[in-house]
Amino acid sequence: MKMEKKSYTFDEIKQKLVNYCVYQDRCHAEVEQKMRDFLLIPEAKDEIFLYLMKENYLNEERFTRSYIRGKFYIKHWGKTKIKINLKQKGVTEKLISKSMDEIDDEDYEKTIRKIYEDYFSKQKGLKEYQKKSKTIKYLLSRGFEYDVVLDLMNKD
DSSP: OOOOOOOOOHHHHHHHHHHHHHHSOOOHHHHHHHHHTTTOOHHHHHHHHHHHHHTTSOOHHHHHHHHHHIIIIITOOOHHHHHHHHHHTTOOHHHHHHHGGGSOHHHHHHHHHHHHHHHHHHOOSOOHHHHHHHHHHHHHHTTOOHHHHHHHHHHO
């Protein structure tokens, strides 16, 4: 049985998209994806988009900055992984670079060191070089840059 799509008025859709943006910062691509669910004509999409930006519900820089903070300070992702994910969301290289200052250099180093020490100490029954190699791989998979990881290893 096929579910009928409920149809909404223009104002209801606009309000739903406002709520969507208020709940959590969104990037343009996420809002566009959400708009596809409502089968809007291009003019209506443009009007809602402009409204969301004008009223500051939709702000790509704010989204980018909060995304970077969240992924680093909460999920402990490295800069490489954060950049890749933002690019997939259609955020420009320029905006990503400009917003990377959300991550404090000292915090970044402390975080890598902590993840390194935690992961390294959990490696049991391996030779020293194997533990190091596994830990490097792990840090790279978390999105930390190779040269930063090597710097850390050389400080040990």
